[in-house]
Amino acid sequence: MIESAAIRYFREVTEAGSIKQAAATLRIAPSAISRQIQAIEEELSVKLFERNARGMVLTDAGRLVYRYAVDNRSLLDGIRARVQEFETMRRGQIKLATVEGMLSNFLSNFLIELSADYPGIFVSTTVLGSRAVAEIVGRNEVDLGLVFGRAPRRDLIELARMRQSLCLIVAPTHPLATRESCTVKELAGLRVVVPDPSFGIRQEVDRACATAKIRLEICSETNSLAFAQMLAWRTDLATFLPRNTAMPAIEAGRIVAVPLRDPRLEATQVTLVQLASRTISPSCRMVADLLVARMKSARE
Template identity: 65%
Template sequence: MLEAMAIRYFREVTKSGSIKRAAAALHIAPSAISRQIQGLEQELAVKLFERGARGMSLTNAGHLLLRYAVESRKQLDDIRTLVQEFDSLQRGHIRLATVEGQLASFISDFVLDLSRQYPGVTVAVTAVGSRDVAEMVGRHEADLGLVFGRAPRRDLIELARMRQSLCVMVSPHHPMAHRKFCAVKDLAGLRCIVPDPTFGIRQEIDRACARARVAIDVYCETNSLAFARTVASRSDLATFLPQDAAAPELATKTLVAIPIRDKSLEATQVTLVQPATRTASLPVRRIAQLLAAQMKSRS
């Protein structure tokens, strides 16, 4: 069962108003429900119900958890529907163009899951800059695309967006590594290896620095985010990436992510696009739906 047992029991108690009635509806012992509710309260360190003569009513914290329980149930139902529809798909081929930052974690995880569940579906993944992703999708050289920022062309449809806030990435030995966050003004004079100006990441950083009237010290430009990550992890140079783009290095603690407190840099995103002038095939529609669901779950 995909849904956590404790959440299922909590929702039933909320609906019925008592543990006894919830137990009767679920055909289990009241003590089993009581243990799960107590476990939730202990884990969250809050009281979820007020117990009274007329039954159990939700506290303010309980109402927040109920909202989560209802939303998560709907997401599970949506995913179950997609999976059941997709299960009939035995073969197909998808051409996906993506910005490089999504390869380190999001796209690699998605492709691996897809290969295990649907071995008859093949995928071609091309990593290019956002402008080239849009060009490939617009020219029908790719079925789907992931661009950094909003869709840059009118002949593309936006299917989903995923928040990808930009961070300063430094080695654990860098003087900034201890910081919990920084402001754009703190970047003044920071020695960096940065993506070249064709990258949306670089464009956002340049705009933010221009607004704050600060300048970073660009030691090296590159068209490879993997190269930027490697150099930053082994030197005193900083770079700028979303956390997903440096997931392997963050997991092994060879890089440290420092969030940048800036509205525009915190709101940066990746957008899933497809051509507006072409009817997508069944495999493309199914994979687009699965990708969109994954993006929503990670936003």
């Protein structure tokens, strides 16, 4: 294909030891091979073969040309493999498990762009609590996982981390909506709707409250961040979410995100994880690299 017929014929004659045997291998007339070899000799002004009782033997110049032919074939094989891998990367199925907080903004935007750029890649997305995401990745049931906080298992490797500081989420009419920030101590007795304990967000909020020695008035508990956000919008209840998660509703003016001045809650993050022993496809590796790049750019 990319390799010239003359070089291919020359290499076959060298390896077969005669034009007749090379012609049989290539299934072409010996005269066609002879003409191509003669064309190389005329172009280089050298003799490539000596004929003797053992067949056709390379001259010194012929050995140089043969080395080039072999190197050229290896280079072409490498290019062919890379091209095939590139095509494989553009097609395939990826299984991704994620915490709900990544869906509404970060992950939805990423998947929309991925679908436009790589229509042959199908992504199956499963939404779970952070602990369940880690478990399903650890059971080798999905390719990649997005967990809240650090990887909770030793058999998982962290591919990337992205800061997702928790904010207090309230309606624009809430008494705290105009605050530039709040400390956890200032939230004592606050009426809230919170995710259930399977969520990393809930675990971090509970730890921060315990450290500050305060109690929240938990009026509702849910396994849906979207539902918690909706209650914060339509009632006097507050909730806790990363700003990125709530951004569509913030931009629509339905809710307000108040930063929380707390070292633990300011340092919360989302981590992209993979089972250390899992062998992933080229397309999955590409998607993972794109996710890593997107998470890195979000940090900067």
